[in-house]
Amino acid sequence: MLALHEATPQSWVDAANGDVATILVDHAHCEKKAASTALNLIFRYQDHVELMAPLSALAREELLHFEQVLAVLQARGIAFVPLEPAPYASRLYAAVRREEPWRRLDTLLACALIEARSCERMKLLSEHLDDPELRALYAGLLASEARHFTGYVELADAAFGRNVARERLRELALHEAAVLREPSPALRMHSQAIPWEPG
Numbered sequence: 001m002l003a004l005h006e007a008t009p010q011s012w013v014d015a016a017n018g019d020v021a022t023i024l025v026d027h028a029h030c031e032k033k034a035a036s037t038a039l040n041l042i043f044r045y046q047d048h049v050e051l052m053a054p055l056s057a058l059a060r061e062e063l064l065h066f067e068q069v070l071a072v073l074q075a076r077g078i079a080f081v082p083l084e085p086a087p088y089a090s091r092l093y094a095a096v097r098r099e100e101p102w103r104r105l106d107t108l109l110a111c112a113l114i115e116a117r118s119c120e121r122m123k124l125l126s127e128h129l130d131d132p133e134l135r136a137l138y139a140g141l142l143a144s145e146a147r148h149f150t151g152y153v154e155l156a157d158a159a160f161g162r163n164v165a166r167e168r169l170r171e172l173a174l175h176e177a178a179v180l181r182e183p184s185p186a187l188r189m190h191s192q193a194i195p196w197e198p199g
Ligand SMILES: [Fe+2]
Pocket: 031, 034, 061, 062, 065, 144, 145
């Protein structure tokens, strides 16, 4: 249902379990970035009125998630510090074509895949983290991220037709899986699965 080409292996889950503070801080940054991306699309595609309300609602929901994770950080005395993002999103967006209307299609689908991967990883966290409060946090969030995936794909379907949108989604999902096999410098919500050099 999530269109992902490859599943996250257990090694990433184990690493996340070993450093939940980093996962939580990076997660807060991801929610902020998800809101910002939706808002940027509203500004970039003002002439596409059908995108306005869905993306506005999505941005608001991501900001609520951001506040929710910030509250967890505060309750645990974890500082919300800047973090170098995983290369994942910028490497994924590298496959977005530059010319319109394909830039719009590819961006909607890249956003869908980021939501899908977030959902997949949150499900793993909800099942495997040692900390019951964090398992509950992720169990509560993953349905929203699945809905965001569906929402972005439906916007692409509506604008470009289901056949065109789904074929491109398949291509970008292959790219997304390849990106996740590339080296990542540190543990992140969207870091690669293979253990990195500690450091
Ligand atoms: Fe979110």
